[in-house]
Structures are given as structure tokens and as C-alpha cells.
Ligand SMILES: CC(=O)N[C@H]1[C@@H](OP(=O)(O)O)O[C@H](CO)[C@@H](O)[C@@H]1O
């Protein structure tokens with residue numbers, strides 16, 4: 447690989463000097479005009495990663511998810527559709543921060559030597575982007591670095607993040623016994639719709655569903671799926687709203703899953719009518735939040751914790767009905783942000799184990815892999831259900847002893863195809879929720895009544911130096927600044943059923959404080975007190 451070619455290309459896509467870039471929870475994410483050089487360099491890393499993994503395709507996704515329209519981001523997808531291996535995050539950070547073009551190429555070659563990568567071997571990268579206008583400049587920078595490194599490159603253009611994860615896995619498993627699906631966007635829709643119909647097993651969905659697409663890529667993609675969907679057969683009648691992608695400035699503006707979750711209210715426009723079933727996707731369609739307006743009590747949100755409990759209870763029941771009791775380990779993975787009432791419900795009512803991991807789906811995903819069926823969701827609605835190869839094999843090959851067992855095994859098998867196995871996927875998760883509600887014959891109210899959330903508050907606290915805040919115990923406690931946790935504990939003790947923790951955000955320049963308690967006013971008060979403590983320890 448010719449040094450001069452890479453240097454010449456790099457000069458056309460320089461990084462903005464004087465900044466420190468970090469591959470964080472969701473890759474590199476910032477104002478789009480800072481990202482061109484970053485994306486070029488991510489292309490170099492993807493070129494190396496593909497060659498390190500014997501030429502398997504690596505995915506690059508350009509998106510800033512629920513962030514404002516002026517932001518963008520870039521992240522790397524590993525061959526099986528999972529997130530980039532952690533050790534490589536450091537290589538990505540180092541590569542992007544190389545001060546000069548010469549340093550960049552030196553580091554690129556040093557990395558290749560250290561990792562024993564044969565640069566003459568073939569490499570392959572595929573890319574996708576959300577609807578942000580800045581995406582096209584970033585894609586051009588990516589294409590340029592892949593050309594400079596003679597890496598085969600396919601641009602899948604506009605996609606949801608989970609679609610790119612799907613395609614990456616499909617390409618790398620094509621022609622093998624673990625083939626994940628057809629390598630095309632339409633293959634994605636066909637797989638989901640076939641599995642959706644199989645999972646329903648003749649049951650019909652009742653009542654309409656309105657889907658708020660955050661004016662992001664989920665809108666056109668959901669419309670594509672619906673074009674192919676037979677609503678007479680399944681009963682699912684979807685109304686798509688906030689699907690205007692021609693006015694980029696309204697992306698995620700007063701709508702979408704993040705708005706609904708953080709504001710704890712429905713989008714103001716259009717306004718849901720009492721009794722309606724609604725859900726919101728985020729800007730790249732990997733998060734999902736359900737809600738409805740209870741005619742008596744008003745807005746009621748069913749977030750990631752609710753989706754996790756719904757899925758876990760349904761799947762555990764199916765496993766029992768299929769005669770698989772005790773044969774498959776089922777577990778639920780949450781983060782510290784999960785409502786305490788949901789954790790209690792899973793452990794005590796559903797009698798399933800709960801694992802708590804640090805924030806960021808890569809941690810949850812990893813923990814879910816240690817179960818035969820691992821249900822993982824962040825409270826914000828990002829998550830999925832992972833089925834092990836053993837579980838899928840069991841559903842397909844176990845001889846049913848009764849029609850009820852056959853029913854359960856077939857539904858489990860269909861769910862394993864319906865639920866995106868690579869990453870949280872709002873469209874796939876939404877179809878899963880609809881299937882479960884149809885089977886249980888539940889309304890939104892029935893779902894809402896399963897347990898009562900503890901009132902909670904999430905506060906963003908700007909501090910002088912967020913890096914002072916270091917955590918332990920899956921982020922539930924601060925080890926640094928010394929003394930800060932003791933002060934938080936002292937406050938928590940003053941309230942009933944209370945819990946609170948603070949940590950530095952991995953995606954924003956701030957700390958987050960979470961508090962829950964027996965009443966709304968206590969949760970608010972506790973959150974504010976802990977926020978004061980964090981501010982005092984935060985440096986200036
Ligand atoms: C409290 C919260 O919702 N945190 C989010 C947010 O991470 P922070 O590290 O808290 O900024 O963005 C992540 C990426 O989307 C997501 O995984 C995570 O759940």
C-alpha cells in the first residue's frame with residue numbers, strides 16, 4: 447500500500463486540529479463539519495480490520511442517531527454485525543488523532559506490522575448513512591480512503607443503523623450454514639415480514655398503531671416495509687407520522703424516541719388521541735418507545751424496561767409450553783438506568799436472572815451472549831433478544847409432544863428470525879411487540895398494569911471536567927472523586943425506596959444523575975441534591 451497515495455488522499459480530508467477525538471459509546475459523534483477527516487481515517491481502520499479478519503466485510507455507519515441535525519457520527523460494525531471489538535476502539539482513537547498526515551500513515555503501517563496484517567491481501571467495507579445531508583460529504587471521504595488502500599467498497603446509501611448491521615452479517619455468512627439472510631435491503635424486509643407472519647400463527651393484531659419516525663431514516667424504511675406488508679392477513683394497520691426527511695432541520699425535533707423518553711411525554715405534533723397505541727423510533731431507527739394516552743390518567747410510557755419485561759415473560763412462557771423447562775438459560779440484561787420496579791418484577795415475578803452492565807449496548811450485548819436466550823434493553827428503548835445457536839437448533843429439531851408444544855416451538859423459531867440478532871432494531875422490535883400483544887390479547891392498559899414504575903428523574907449536569915468521575919459496580923457507584931459517593935449515599939438514605947447514581951456521559955460533555963424514589967417529588971428532590979454534589983466535585 448503506497449504511502450504517498452494515502453498521504454495525498456488524506457490531505458484532501460484533514461482533521462480539524464487542536465481537538466481530541468475519541469471513539470466513544472457510539473463511535474465518533476460531534477458537529478458534522480468536524481467529521482470529514484475523522485471519517486477518512488475511520489476508513490483506514492476499517493481497511494485494516496477487514497484484512498485482519500481474512501477479508502471479511504466490515505460495516506461503516508454514518509449517523510448521529512437522536513442528536514440534532516447539525517451533528518453526525520461514524521461507527522464501525524464487525525463482521526457478525528456486532529459492534530467493533532473494544533481493543534480496536536483504541537486503535538481508532540489513535541489513528542484519528544495522528545497530528546500530521548505522515549504520522550497517520552506511519553501509525554497505519556505500525557498497526558499493520560504489530561497486528562501482523564498483510565496489506566497486500568484483499569479487504570472489503572460496506573457503508574450506509576442516515577438522512578442527514580452532511581452524510582454525503584462523509585461518505586465521499588470514506589470512499590476516498592478505501593480507494594487509497596485498494597479496499598473493495600459497497601455503498602448501500604441510505605439505511606437504518608440496524609439494516610447496515612444486518613447486511614454486514616448477511617455478506618459474511620452468505621453460503622454458510624449460519625447464513626443470516628439475503629444480502630439486500632429488500633431481503634431484510636422479506637425476512638422480517640415472513641417471520642412476523644409465522645410468529646403470529648394466524649392470530650390477528652387489533653387496533654391501529656401510529657409510528658412517529660423522528661423525521662429520520664426510519665420513516666422511508668418503515669414505508670418500504672409496509673409496501674410489502676399484507677395488513678389484511680396480519681391485522682396490523684400502521685399510520686406513519688413524522689416521516690418528513692426532506693426538511694433536515696426537523697430531524698429529532700420535538701419528536702422521536704429520545705424526546706418521548708427524556709421529556710416523558712408524547713410528541714406535540716401530531717397529538718395522540720386518548721386510547722391510541724403509539725410508538726416512536728429515534729433518528730437512525732435503533733430505539734423504540736411505546737406509549738398511549740390513558741383516557742383516565744393521561745400519557746403512559748412503555749420504555750425499554752417494559753419491552754424487555756414483555757419479551758422476557760412471553761419467551762419464558764413459550765419455552766415452558768414447548769417443554770424446554772430448565773433446558774435453556776433465559777436471562778435479562780439491564781443497566782443502572784433500568785427502573786428498580788422492572789428489575790424486581792423480572793427477578794421476583796418472572797423468576798428470571800438479571801445482569802446489570804455499564805451503559806452502552808455493546809456491554810449488554812456481550813452479557814446477553816452468555817445466555818441461551820438473552821433479553822437486553824436499555825431503558826431508552828435500545829435493545830434486542832439474542833438466541834444462541836443451541837436455542838435455535840432446539841426450536842428447529844425438538845420433536846413436539848403435543849400440538850401446544852409444536853405451536854410454541856414454531857413461534858420461538860419465528861421470533862429468532864423476526865428479532866434482529868445483530869443489534870437493537872426499532873422496526874424489528876416493534877413487530878415483536880405487536881406479535882406478543884396479539885398472542886397475549888393485551889391492550890396497552892394490560893401491558894401497563896404488569897408493574898408500577900418508581901418515579902424517576904434523569905438530570906444532565908455540566909461540570910468543569912467530567913473525566914474526574916470514575917465508576918465501579920457497573921456504574922452504580924463512583925470511585926472518584928474521592929468522597930463524592932459518600933455524600934450521595936447520605937442523601938439517598940433520607941428517602942424511601944430510593945436509589946441514585948452519577949456518571950460521566952460517554953456521548954456528551956456532561957455528567958448524568960439518575961434518581962428514583964417512592965414519590966415524584968422525592969425523586970426530583972433527590973436528583974437535584976445529587977446534581978449539586980456532582981457539580982461541587984466537578985472541577986472548573
Ligand atoms: C442514560 C442514557 O440514555 N444514556 C445513553 C447515551 O449514553 P451516555 O454515555 O449516557 O451519554 O447514549 C448511548 C448511545 O446511544 C446509549 O447507549 C445510552 O443509553
Ligand SMILES: [Mg+2]
Nearest residue numbers: 511728730732
Ligand atoms: Mg439510535
